[in-house]
Amino acid sequence: MEFKTLTEARRSVRKYADKQVTREQVEELIKAAQEAPSWKNQQTSRYYCVLDKDMCAKVRENCLPEFNQKRSENAALIVTTFEKDNVGFDDKGQPINELGNGWGCYDLGLQNAYFMLKAKEIGLDTLVMGIRDADKLREMLNIPDTETVGAVLALGYGDESPKKPNRKSLEEIAHFDF
Ligand SMILES: Cc1cc2nc3c(=O)[nH]c(=O)nc-3n(C[C@H](O)[C@H](O)[C@H](O)COP(=O)(O)O)c2cc1C
Numbered sequence: 235m236e237f238k239t240l241t242e243a244r245r246s247v248r249k250y251a252d253k254q255v256t257r258e259q260v261e262e263l264i265k266a267a268q269e270a271p272s273w274k275n276q277q278t279s280r281y282y283c284v285l286d287k288d289m290c291a292k293v294r295e296n297c298l299p300e301f302n303q304k305r306s307e308n309a310a311l312i313v314t315t316f317e318k319d320n321v322g323f324d325d326k327g328q329p330i331n332e333l334g335n336g337w338g339c340y341d342l343g344l345q346n347a348y349f350m351l352k353a354k355e356i357g358l359d360t361l362v363m364g365i366r367d368a369d370k371l372r373e374m375l376n377i378p379d380t381e382t383v384g385a386v387l388a389l390g391y392g393d394e395s396p397k398k399p400n401r402k403s404l405e406e407i408a409h410f411d412f
Pocket of ligand 1: 246302396398
């Protein structure tokens, strides 16, 4: 799909059809995500992919607030994390600048954007869920303390066609006159 068509077609989808995504599909999306740039090519993003229907239901129930449980019903859940205290830190473990672990989060966000655009290209939809219980996710999926939990991505076959929410004007977000 042409880039402009793809970016305009991707929307946050909050209603999914009862149709399973496959491991092969998820692997294809993670490979696309790996094409994203990362700090020193360190690639610290990690993916915990919950595809089994019963396990998805358990994770939804225990780790998401009610509104996100409902919005991600029938979808697979991809819990995204990054190895902390790695990118953005020097050999002595000191933050290289004020962002510290913000850089790990930055890299994860870049990868997730690629993941979501690729999903759209192969006919799948996504929802980023930042409102989730990181401690419960860690416990249920055995996520080590060396990783920071980021967003949970719902992934599935969309059963709604949301309109694009308004975007700010260029004047509001870009500065040229220096
Ligand atoms: C970091 C992040 C966290 C988000 N968390 C949630 C969430 O918990 N629940 C939800 O329904 N949408 C969530 N969203 C989706 C945004 O509301 C959505 O991206 C925004 O309204 C723009 O719509 P669009 O994705 O269709 O362009 C999140 C998006 C991002 C990037």
